[in-house]
Amino acid sequence: MVxxxxxxxxxxxxxxxxxxxxxxxxxxxxxxxxxxxxxxxxERALASAYERVPxxxxxxxxARADALATRLAAAGARPAAPPDGDEPxxxxxxxxxxxxxxxxxxxxxxxxxxxxxxxxxSAQHAAILLDRAGxxxxxxxxxxxxxx
Amino acid sequence: xxxxHPHKGPDPFWQRGxxxxxAGALAGAALVGRPAPALAGQPAADRTADALVALVARExxxxxxxxxxxxxxxxxxxxxxxxxxxxxxxxxxxxGREPPRPGPAAEVGDGTALERDFVAAYRAALGDLYDPATKxxxxxxxxGHAQHLVALAAxxxxxxxxTS
Numbered sequence: 263m264v265x266x267x268x269x270x271x272x273x274x275x276x277x278x279x280x281x282x283x284x285x286x287x288x289x290x291x292x293x294x295x296x297x298x299x300x301x302x303x304x305e306r307a308l309a310s311a312y313e314r315v316p317x318x319x320x321x322x323x324x325a326r327a328d329a330l331a332t333r334l335a336a337a338g339a340r341p342a343a344p345p346d347g348d349e350p351x352x353x354x355x356x357x358x359x360x361x362x363x364x365x366x367x368x369x370x371x372x373x374x375x376x377x378x379x380x381x382x383x384s385a386q387h388a389a390i391l392l393d394r395a396g397x398x399x400x401x402x403x404x405x406x407x408x409x410x
Numbered sequence: 411x412x413x414x415h416p417h418k419g420p421d422p423f424w425q426r427g428x429x430x431x432x433a434g435a436l437a438g439a440a441l442v443g444r445p446a447p448a449l450a451g452q453p454a455a456d457r458t459a460d461a462l463v464a465l466v467a468r469e470x471x472x473x474x475x476x477x478x479x480x481x482x483x484x485x486x487x488x489x490x491x492x493x494x495x496x497x498x499x500x501x502x503x504x505x506g507r508e509p510p511r512p513g514p515a516a517e518v519g520d521g522t523a524l525e526r527d528f529v530a531a532y533r534a535a536l537g538d539l540y541d542p543a544t545k546x547x548x549x550x551x552x553x554g555h556a557q558h559l560v561a562l563a564a565x566x567x568x569x570x571x572x573t574s
Contacts, residue, residue, distance in 0.1 A: 322567055358553065365549045366542030378533045378549065383570075385553030389560040390567055400561050403490035406550040410497050 294373045297364035298339035301380050304357035305331035306341065308387075311350045319394060323350070323387050330380050337376055351395075354388040355407070362406055454540040459507035461538040462498055465548070467510045468531060469495045472524060474515035487521065487558055494551045501544045521562045528555035 291297070305327045312324030335341075345356050361381045368374045389399035404410075469491045476488035499509045518524050532552030539545045563569035 318567060322570060326570065358550075362546045362549055365536065366546045371537055374536055375533070378536060378552065381549050381553050382529060382556035385556045386560050386570060389557040390570075393560070393566050399566065400486060400490065400557055403493035403554050404497070404550045405553040405557060406546075408550065410493065410500075 291367040294368050294370050295338045295340045296342075297368055298334050298337060298373055298377065300342045300360040301357065301364055301377060302331055302334040302339040303342040303344055304353060304360055304384075305334060305380065307345050307348070308350065308353050308357065311348050311353055314348075315350060319390065323390065326383055326387070330376075330383060333376055334380070337373060351388060351391045354384045354391065357384045358388070358406055455505045457538045458540045458544060459502060459505045461535040462502045462505070462544070463507065463510050465531065465535060465551075466495055466498045466502065467513055468516075468528065469498065470510070470512040471514060471516035472518065472528070474512065475518040475524070476521070478515050479518050483561060484518070484521065487561070490554060490558070494554065497547055497551065501541075501547055504541075504544075522559065525555050525558045525562065528552070529559075 308327035309324050312320045361377050364377045385405040393399040473488045473491035476484040502509050529552055532548050535548055536545055539548055559569040560566045
């Protein structure tokens with residue numbers, strides 16, 4: 263009797279997990295245009311923010327953000343609301359977070375490649391900004407800030 | 411062995427032990443927030459595992475190469491590669507695959523070509539990875555290698571454009 267109860271309990275637990283999993287899967291991720299749109303909003307904000315950064319860093323990083331924004335718009339990204347803040351390093355970090363969210367969910371391979379470009383660009387830009395500020399450009403092995 | 415399912419007869423899937431293991435595995439996977447082990451037998455999980463094994467092997471080789479070459483920056487890069495191995499091993503275990511053993515050291519040269527190849531390898535692997543969390547782990551490691559290129563450049567801004 264005890265064995266039967268245990269078996270039923272296990273089956274119920276497994277079934278509940280299975281059903282919960284089906285429920286989660288039944289919730290479709292946002293469309294690619296929306297996922298890329300969050301990245302586009304950051305790239306536009308970055309292009310604007312770098313206009314206020316003097317010298318080659320402002321010019322080159324701004325041009326790269328602008329080019330990515332153009333590619334994202336051409337790929338059908340629907341821009342999200344502009345992010346808060348106008349400080350480049352904070353925007354690059356926000357852009358990485360939005361891009362990582364997108365990379366996990368994007369369906370189209372070319373959209374994922376575009377997000378990968380945005381991710382590497384923001385990581386490199388953040389490293390350059392840290393170096394320029396006299397800080398460690400490799401402050402973590404994981405640029406999204408995770409511990410491991 | 412007695413069939414557990416009352417209507418299906420001796421279908422191996424419905425053997426009592428299998429049912430119990432399946433249910434337990436599902437519950438366990440949910441508790442630790444990992445993909446259900448039942449997925450490990452499916453092609454998507456196999457592709458994920460194969461891609462992760464290749465990336466772990468590459469990180470091991472780079473870490474050994476950087477350590478052998480020596481120097482402060484290369485030791486930093488080696489430590490980062492080792493941290494990447496730890497993160498990838500965790501993902502690999504979640505799909506039920508044993509991680510590879512460390513192999514021979516890579517020829518690192520000045521590190522630039524190696525890091526560029528890393529970025530390309532992770533970018534390609536994103537298409538083989540199944541689970542969103544695993545894709546994100548690979549993507550942040552890819553970005554970490556892109557930052558290595560910045561650290562290796564005499565003028566960091568010269569590293570831009572080397573990854574795409």
